[in-house]
Amino acid sequence: MKLNLGPTDRMYPMPCPLVVGGTMEAADALAVAWIGTAGGTPPSIGMALRKTRRTLELIRENGDFTVNIGPTSRAAEIDLCGIVSGHNVDKWELTGLTLEPSRSVSAPIIAQFPYNLECRVTNEVELGEYVFVIGEVIESHAEESILSQDGKTVDVGLLDPLMYIPGSREYRGIGPKLADAYSIGKQFLPPKE
């Protein structure tokens, strides 16, 4: 039997990258689970940010941001960047994470995180206490060590991305591969003659 649970913001599961705004001189990082791909042509990322966030101020000042996907081994650093505010503390000093310049945007990328997207803001949508920010992904970086043998595709098992689970407020990693997409569903199609 299904129970009604009322309005909710809980999706399962959620990615949990660090979003960086600012410059090499003054940057802030925020753990953002309310984020996902927003389009393919041009490739775009969208994310919900609370209006009070220091990272949002920096994104608006420079018109760009980076998305940095960390491995599960960095759960503590990512968590810290969701707990405290860049208005009050220096997250870089606390966590020991360091920055590298991006190629095409002001916002730097996180050196220790193996997958990084450079994004230029294209749209903002006001939604109550949040702003939904959409950015075009104009460059991406990956550590050689997390690439598949083709050298062009991220091996998600090597990336080992952190996920956030709302409700129970916990972090998890990904499980093993279950099936090929664009393939396993074909069993429902009538046989070709």
Add this chain to the structure above:
Amino acid sequence: MKLNLGPTDRMYPMPCPLVVGGTMEAADALAVAWIGTAGGTPPSIGMALRKTRRTLELIRENGDFTVNIGPTSRAAEIDLCGIVSGHNVDKWELTGLTLEPSRSVSAPIIAQFPYNLECRVTNEVELGEYVFVIGEVIESHAEESILSQDGKTVDVGLLDPLMYIPGSREYRGIGPKLADAYSIGKQFLPPKE
């Protein structure tokens, strides 16, 4: 060493629910991995849909949609709904999935999927060949069998949600719990005196 991989729409990982548009009489379902929470006040979901999709037509006709999170055991049904078009085939007949009326919107929910969100469209953002659709989540449903002991929170282990991995184009499930959020990061804070 980091390599530049160019513009990309690949985030890791992605959820992979079925989004339903239409009515009990005429509905279509689409597997949507480009989806996530878009705000908290009001609770909102955002998703990128290719403009040619039948499901988008139905969402625009009625102004609402549902998000239906399926377990990994339904990977084949979800995959089928991303492979074929509702313009040409009846996905309900092919997969055997059935519909139940929603409480507050025209779009029905999928009976066999244990977590369902009812959404009313609030915003659309045009992004090239895609439309980013934002909807307010006005009701949610969960099977009693996937709830935690408090009866109010989804137990994500029991839900066992399917994820999509771009690039390698595969489906995965979630791994075990690694850490408590809003907690593990506190190790970086100075001790309170």
